Amino acid sequence: MTKTLLVTDSASDIPQGASGICVVPLEVTFGSDTFQDGVDLNHRQFYERLIESDQLPTTSMIPPARFAAAFEEGLAQADELLVVTLSSKLSGTYESALAAAAVYPGRVHVVDSLNACIGEAVVVRRARQLLDEGMGAAAVAAQLQQERHQVRLVALLGTLEYLRKGGRLNAAAAVMGEVLAIKPVISIEEGEVAVLGKARGSKNGANLLKKQILAAGGVDFSRPYMVGYTGLSDGLLQKYIADHGDLWETETHQLPQGSVGATIGTHVGPDAIAVAFFAQD
Incomplete structure (x- = not known):
C-alpha cells in the first residue's frame, strides 16, 4: 500500500509535531532578530513582541532549498508527498514548493490552498480526510484544486x-x-x-x-x-x-x-x- 506524507507550511498555523503532518516554517523578522515560525517563536511570543514593537515584523517565504530538504526527509519515510501551501497570491511559497518538487516527478504533489491561516488549515485537514479514505496523493491534489474554491x-x-x-x-x-x-x-x-x-x-x-x-x-x-x-x-x-x-x-x-x-x-x-x-x- 502506498504511503503518503502530508506537508504544509507554518502559515497554516498547524502546530509543529501535528500527527502525520510535516510543517515547514516560514521566517519572521523583528528588526535584527529572525525566527522560524512555530519553532523558536510560538504564537504567544509573537504577539508579545508585536504589541511591544513600533514597527511591523516581516515574514519571508520558504526558499526552494528548505522545501527540498523537507521533501528529501519526507520521501525517506513515505512513497509520495502531498504538499498544501499558503496562497500564491500572498507569498512565493507555492512557487518554491513547485521548484523543489520538480526534482521528484510523480512523487511530490503540490496544491495552492488559495488561503491562509485557518483557511489553509481546513484545506490541509480536508487532505488528511481524503487520504484517510484511501485516496492517493494525485487524486487528492486534484480534488483539493476543485474544493479550495468552496x-x-x-x-x-x-x-x-x-x-x-x-x-x-x-x-x-x-x-x-x-x-x-x-x-x-x-x-x-x-x-x-x-x-x-x-x-x-x-x-x-x-x-x-x-x-x-x-x-x-x-x-x-x-x-x-x-x-x-x-x-x-x-x-x-x-x-x-x-x-x-x-x-x-x-x-x-x-x-x-x-x-x-x-x-x-x-x-x-x-x-x-x-x-x-x-x-x-
Missing part, C-alpha cells in the same frame, strides 16, 4: 492600528475608525484579502460576521471547519461562540479552535476572530 475564511478585526502600520489605511482614517469603534470584516477571496464590510461596535461586527457565514449557504459540517483568534487571549472568540451557537450547536458540541500566527497576525493585530469552513454546495 473554502470561506471570514474574520472580524479588533483594531485598525495594524492596517495603518502596514500602510493599508491612512492615519486619519485609522484614528476616526478607532473613535467610532469601526470593526472591519475581511475575507480571503480567491487567494487575496478583501474587505467585506464595516460595522460600528463589536456586537454589530459579530452580527456582520454571522451574516457572511449565512450568505455562503452555511457550514458544510461533513468537511473540516475551524475558528481562530489573534492575540494573547481567546476571550473574544469564546464570547462569539457562546453568542452565536445557533450556527453550529445542532451539528457539533465542540468547534476546532486555534490561534492565528504571524502570517496574518502581523497585518490584523490582536483581538481578531475568524471562522473558516467549506461552504454548502
